[in-house]
Amino acid sequence: xxxxxxxxxxxxxxxxxxxxxxxxxxxxxxxxxxxxxxxxxxxxxxxxxxxxxxxxxxxxxxxxxxxxxxxxxxxxxxxxxxxxxxxxxxxxxxxxxxxxxxxxxxxxxxxxxxxxxxxxxxxxxxxxxxxxxxxxxxxxxxxxxxxxxxxxxxxxxxxxxxxxxxxxxxxxxxxxxxxxxxxxxxxxxxxx
Numbered sequence: 170x171x172x173x174x175x176x177x178x179x180x181x182x183x184x185x186x187x188x189x190x191x192x193x194x195x196x197x198x199x200x201x202x203x204x205x206x207x208x209x210x211x212x213x214x215x216x217x218x219x220x221x222x223x224x225x226x227x228x229x230x231x232x233x234x235x236x237x238x239x240x241x242x243x244x245x246x247x248x249x250x251x252x253x254x255x256x257x258x259x260x261x262x263x264x265x266x267x268x269x270x271x272x273x274x275x276x277x278x279x280x281x282x283x284x285x286x287x288x289x290x291x292x293x294x295x296x297x298x299x300x301x302x303x304x305x306x307x308x309x310x311x312x313x314x315x316x317x318x319x320x321x322x323x324x325x326x327x328x329x330x331x332x333x334x335x336x337x338x339x340x341x342x343x344x345x346x347x348x349x350x351x352x353x354x355x356x357x358x359x360x361x
Contacts, residue, residue: 197222197241206245207231214253219243219261235273235292239263240299255292255311260299266323268306271295275311298333307342318348 193215194208200218202208205226208216214232219241224230228249230237235253239245240261247267251257254274265271273295277288293312297303301315304323309315314330321327322338322345331337336346 203228216253225249233274235294254294256294257297258294259297260301260317262300263297264302266303266305266307269303269308271297271303271309273311320348 192210194210195215195217196202197218197220199220200222202218202224203226206224207229208224209230210216210232212232212234214235214237216230216232216237218224218239221242222239222244224245225247227247228245228251230245230251230253232253235256237251237253237257239259240263242261243259243263243265245251245265246269249265249267250270250272251265252272252274254272257271257273259265273292275291276285277290278285280288291311295309295311296314297309298315298317298319300318301321303309303315303321304325306324307321308326309321310326310328313327315321315327316331316333316335318334319331320336321331321342322336324340325338325342326340327337327342329341331342331344334348335344336348337344339345
């Protein structure tokens with residue numbers, strides 16, 4: 170009789186528990202943080218990653234005193250940067266494409282007599298609801314809520330909240346259509 174082997178998913182699950190042991194980082198069973206993915210608690214806060222979710226190599230999740238909450242079956246692809254600052258909540262089934270950045274904080278710079286780093290900072294937080302796709306290189310700024318089922322185009326800079334089911338693109342991002350609705354030629358032209 171040969172050696173008894175532990176199932177791969179059990180070994181991986183134990184590795185995650187050991188990797189983040191003693192830190193406020195919870196990776197659910199069935200979730201995966203690739204070996205070169207970075208999850209770091211900086212200045213407090215916590216990270217929770219739901220079952221079936223994946224954080225790929227070279228993606229970074231940094232709390233900066235806030236909390237990062239990710240639902241089930243999400244993907245954070247290579248070279249994404251997700252900060253916690255004022256709180257980052259990601260729903261279920263969310264896809265975040267490579268090189269995207271989500272920053273739930275913003276610097277104030279109203280007083281020209283003070284260096285920017287000495288001025289106040291807002292930390293309103295970001296909410297990404299279920300079934301959202303954030304395209305490659307997109308930026309999502311503080312205080313934004315992206316509605317359920319929305320699509321954010323590649324390279325977009327989202328500075329205002331998006332209603333559910335919207336398709337948004339551009340800098341700054343604006344709604345150019347709704348999922349399931351036929352796209353007008355003018356909206357398609359505006360997206361290019």
